[in-house]
Amino acid sequence: MVAELLAEEKDTIELAGKIARDARAAARLVAKAGAAQRERALRLVATRVREGARRILDANGADLEAARRGGTAPAMLDRLALDERRLEAAARALEEVAALPDPIGTVERIVRRPNGLRVGRMRIPLGAILIIYEARPHVTTDAFALCLRAGNAVVLRGGSEAQHTNRALGEAIAAGLDGAGLPAAAAQVVPTTDRALLEALLQHDAELDLVIPRGGEGLIRFVAERSRIPVIKHYKGVCHVYVDAAADEDMALAICDNAKTSRPAVCNAAETILVHQAIAPTFVPRLEARLRERGVTVRTDEAAFGVEFLDLVVALRVVPSIDAAIAHIERHGSDHTEAIVTRDLTAARRFVDEVNSSTVVVNASTRFADGGELGLGAEIGISTTRLHAYGPMGAEELTTTKFVVHGDGQIRT
Amino acid sequence: MVAELLAEEKDTIELAGKIARDARAAARLVAKAGAAQRERALRLVATRVREGARRILDANGADLEAARRGGTAPAMLDRLALDERRLEAAARALEEVAALPDPIGTVERIVRRPNGLRVGRMRIPLGAILIIYEARPHVTTDAFALCLRAGNAVVLRGGSEAQHTNRALGEAIAAGLDGAGLPAAAAQVVPTTDRALLEALLQHDAELDLVIPRGGEGLIRFVAERSRIPVIKHYKGVCHVYVDAAADEDMALAICDNAKTSRPAVCNAAETILVHQAIAPTFVPRLEARLRERGVTVRTDEAAFGVEFLDLVVALRVVPSIDAAIAHIERHGSDHTEAIVTRDLTAARRFVDEVNSSTVVVNASTRFADGGELGLGAEIGISTTRLHAYGPMGAEELTTTKFVVHGDGQIRT
Numbered sequence: 001m002v003a004e005l006l007a008e009e010k011d012t013i014e015l016a017g018k019i020a021r022d023a024r025a026a027a028r029l030v031a032k033a034g035a036a037q038r039e040r041a042l043r044l045v046a047t048r049v050r051e052g053a054r055r056i057l058d059a060n061g062a063d064l065e066a067a068r069r070g071g072t073a074p075a076m077l078d079r080l081a082l083d084e085r086r087l088e089a090a091a092r093a094l095e096e097v098a099a100l101p102d103p104i105g106t107v108e109r110i111v112r113r114p115n116g117l118r119v120g121r122m123r124i125p126l127g128a129i130l131i132i133y134e135a136r137p138h139v140t141t142d143a144f145a146l147c148l149r150a151g152n153a154v155v156l157r158g159g160s161e162a163q164h165t166n167r168a169l170g171e172a173i174a175a176g177l178d179g180a181g182l183p184a185a186a187a188q189v190v191p192t193t194d195r196a197l198l199e200a201l202l203q204h205d206a207e208l209d210l211v212i213p214r215g216g217e218g219l220i221r222f223v224a225e226r227s228r229i230p231v232i233k234h235y236k237g238v239c240h241v242y243v244d245a246a247a248d249e250d251m252a253l254a255i256c257d258n259a260k261t262s263r264p265a266v267c268n269a270a271e272t273i274l275v276h277q278a279i280a281p282t283f284v285p286r287l288e289a290r291l292r293e294r295g296v297t298v299r300t301d302e303a304a305f306g307v308e309f310l311d312l313v314v315a316l317r318v319v320p321s322i323d324a325a326i327a328h329i330e331r332h333g334s335d336h337t338e339a340i341v342t343r344d345l346t347a348a349r350r351f352v353d354e355v356n357s358s359t360v361v362v363n364a365s366t367r368f369a370d371g372g373e374l375g376l377g378a379e380i381g382i383s384t385t386r387l388h389a390y391g392p393m394g395a396e397e398l399t400t401t402k403f404v405v406h407g408d409g410q411i412r413t
Numbered sequence: 414m415v416a417e418l419l420a421e422e423k424d425t426i427e428l429a430g431k432i433a434r435d436a437r438a439a440a441r442l443v444a445k446a447g448a449a450q451r452e453r454a455l456r457l458v459a460t461r462v463r464e465g466a467r468r469i470l471d472a473n474g475a476d477l478e479a480a481r482r483g484g485t486a487p488a489m490l491d492r493l494a495l496d497e498r499r500l501e502a503a504a505r506a507l508e509e510v511a512a513l514p515d516p517i518g519t520v521e522r523i524v525r526r527p528n529g530l531r532v533g534r535m536r537i538p539l540g541a542i543l544i545i546y547e548a549r550p551h552v553t554t555d556a557f558a559l560c561l562r563a564g565n566a567v568v569l570r571g572g573s574e575a576q577h578t579n580r581a582l583g584e585a586i587a588a589g590l591d592g593a594g595l596p597a598a599a600a601q602v603v604p605t606t607d608r609a610l611l612e613a614l615l616q617h618d619a620e621l622d623l624v625i626p627r628g629g630e631g632l633i634r635f636v637a638e639r640s641r642i643p644v645i646k647h648y649k650g651v652c653h654v655y656v657d658a659a660a661d662e663d664m665a666l667a668i669c670d671n672a673k674t675s676r677p678a679v680c681n682a683a684e685t686i687l688v689h690q691a692i693a694p695t696f697v698p699r700l701e702a703r704l705r706e707r708g709v710t711v712r713t714d715e716a717a718f719g720v721e722f723l724d725l726v727v728a729l730r731v732v733p734s735i736d737a738a739i740a741h742i743e744r745h746g747s748d749h750t751e752a753i754v755t756r757d758l759t760a761a762r763r764f765v766d767e768v769n770s771s772t773v774v775v776n777a778s779t780r781f782a783d784g785g786e787l788g789l790g791a792e793i794g795i796s797t798t799r800l801h802a803y804g805p806m807g808a809e810e811l812t813t814t815k816f817v818v819h820g821d822g823q824i825r826t
Contacts, residue, residue: 028743031769032767105766111788113786113787113788117777117781117786119787119788122765122773124769126799126800127799205637209799209800210799210800224618224641225641228637228638230643230644230798230800231643248822251821251822254822254824255822255824257824258824258825259824262824262825262826330441348819352535352817353518354445356444356537356815357815358815358816359815359816359817359818360815360816360817360818361818361820362817362818362819362820363819363820363821363822363823364530364818364819364820364821364822364823364824365823365824365825367824367825368530368818368820368823368825369816369818373526373530373825374526374532374816374818375524375526375532385643386539386540386622386623386813387539387622387623387643387800387801387813388800388801390813390814390815391814391815391816392816400799400800400803401803401804402769402770402771402772402773402803402804403771403772403773403782403787403804403805404765404772404773404775405772405773405774405775405777405781405782405787406761406775406776406777407774407775407776407777407781408664408776408777409661409664409667409668409776409777410776410777410778410781411667411668411670411671411672411675411777411778411780412671412675412778412780412781412786413675
């Protein structure tokens with residue numbers, strides 16, 4: 001028994017090592033491939049996803065069946081489920097990323113130094129990226145697409161609920177890569193979802209350059225606590241809307257409504273509304289009526305602040321000043337997205353300058369904190385870690401820059 | 414005895430918590446302070462360093478005396494030693510950083526979205542930064558200066574050899590901060606250098622945003638293995654000069670000489686010279702003669718590749734092609750700095766495109782891989798980690814950006 005366990009552990013460690021080394025080797029080839037080759041691979045994968053629809057949907061059916069038997073909640077089943085429409089959306093998303101400008105090889109901020117050296121920064125891929133996610137199978141193709149567009153190899157470790165679906169999607173990806181002359185290891189779908197393998201992968205900081213965990217707080221903490229590889233985290237979104245004394249009440253009503261109710265289960269939905277006391281007597285009754293109409297429960301107790309409800313529940317607080325609103329956000333916020341509604345330029349300016357969440361919004365819904373909406377083309381996640389990328393991350397956020405120096409014989413004295 | 418040890422451990426944990434929380438609180442105030450206030454603090458600290466010269470040099474004398482009694486090597490004593498000239502250089506460096514453009518608050522890449530939203534990225538401080546370093550006391554003022562210029566609070570944890578000197582410098586810094594109306598906790602010199610306190614500090618990822626270890630590989634690994642805070646590492650510099658078939662021989666000689674001998678103990682000094690076989694028959698004898706003249710030992714054995722000698726020793730290898738040179742660098746390099754010497758545009762282009770070290774140089778010495786030389790004004794270190802910053806890091810690399818979105822009532826449909 002002990003010998004078997006030890007053998008199993010050894011297998012896990014060896015498998016993690018192989019995945020990591022293959023990713024590193026593939027990363028070199030993907031980086032060398034030109035923009036056109038990467039674009040071709042993305043378009044071929046879209047074609048393979050369409051051609052393989054039957055097999056992918058069958059695999060998804062098996063996952064759904066197993067999940068149903070396991071008593072999975074309906075909301076989770078919905079996240080897991082694919083149909084022809086969703087699969088077509090995944091294929092189209094691949095083509096949209098294929099059409100994005102290639103970020104690799106651009107040279108920025110070129111300066112000429114007094115000694116004649118020309119110094120610039122050239123954009124290069126990060127290398128090999130490990131993406132860890134949960135039930136949604138479309139993350140498999142979305143994450144692959146952005147990583148490849150940015151010249152990286154990717155290791156995709158999805159949730160066990162979606163393992164058959166992810167394997168079938170992985171086959172479509174491998175076929176597309178192969179058709180474009182890129183190695184299959186440029187996108188490896190991890191074959192097992194056991195945590196021991198994940199832990200072993202997280203030790204490979206020499207081969208893997210970045211890990212992005214997407215999902216629940218438990219998963220993210222598991223990764224952050226064990227990883228030797230740099231992690232870009234997105235713990236949660238406790239987004240605030242602050243309705244200033246000088247707000248247009250109708251605009252504030254529309255924004256609060258939209259921020260809370262348009263899609264309550266996502267991270268850029270508002271969880272707390274702060275209202276300046278000067279406007280509260282007229283505004284709060286209107287707000288409560290509107291939210292009631294939408295089926296939203298309003299909570300005003302202290303315990304409701306800082307909670308990510310992800311549901312038709314909102315915390316509401318009347319504050320004596322913009323300073324109190326900013327202090328409340330500093331204390332209870334999650335560095336995701338906060339909005340102010342105001343006609344007062346000074347208030348807007350102060351809010352923008354003093355609130356250092358990853359997205360700060362003036363007179364619009366928090367729901368715009370999204371890579372697509374902010375013009376990044378697509379997004380791989382929203383970082384609430386200040387290092388490397390802060391806020392929605394697109395293809396460019398999966399790259400770095402190197403210094404390139406051109407001289408004609410300069411030496412340092 | 415056990416009770417005493419437990420009490421000590423508790424004290425260490427409490428002290429780490431206090432330092433981290435104070436740094437976080439100070440970071441908020443430093444971020445809110447304007448550029449002018451931060452600049453004033455830097456100039457005042459320079460003045461305080463000059464005024465406190467006697468006390469600082471006395472403290473340094475005590476450190477040197479203890480180091481000498483402890484049998485410290487002369488090279489290390491030299492790194493530790495301050496005199497009036499070096500102290501004046503530290504004060505002037507503070508003033509130079511004070512004169513750098515303030516990176517905070519600039520808004521870049523503003524776009525207008527089809528729905529009328531205006532989206533830009535505003536540069537903001539990282540927050541609170543922990544710098545871990547060894548003997549050189551000038552790092553205390555240099556690191557403080559760049560962190561403050563970028564709007565951050567800093568925790569300075571120097572080596573035990575320099576603890577009296579660092580404490581005296583810390584007093585000058587505190588006095589300067591106070592004079593400019595900034596909190597002393599904006600730059601805390603850690604009062605003890607024991608490793609338990611460092612380990613405890615490295616757990617505070619909720620308060621500290623970044624840790625930069627500067628020093629030997631052992632220290633950096635110690636930090637990387639224990640830190641919950643993101644780490645920007647610079648393990649070592651194994652820099653290569655590749656002398657191409659089409660090199661100008663005189664230029665190549667001058668560059669190899671300069672890269673190896675101008676300051677052999679620094680990380681941007683060359684450790685390996687690769688020579689294309691077509692030029693080797695004429696070039697290698699000239700190179701060996703020149704290096705001999707300079708007292709450099711040339712090693713051609715396999716074991717010499719990938720070694721950071723930091724001394725008048727160089728590895729030399731004749732390669733059959735530029736591909737072999739690039740493959741050698743990929744295998745033995747450290748992602749620091751590599752140079753090519755060539756008159757052939759295709760060779761230069763391939764080297765720049767395919768070598769993804771943090772600095773890639775054409776026809777100049779590797780010794781230019783330095784924040785000052787590359788136009789960053791000053792540097793806090795050279796990152797060989799691709800995340801966040803890659804290569805020399807100046808004030809801007811100690812910042813991040815947030816998204817700022819301006820609308821006039823937009824909601825998401």
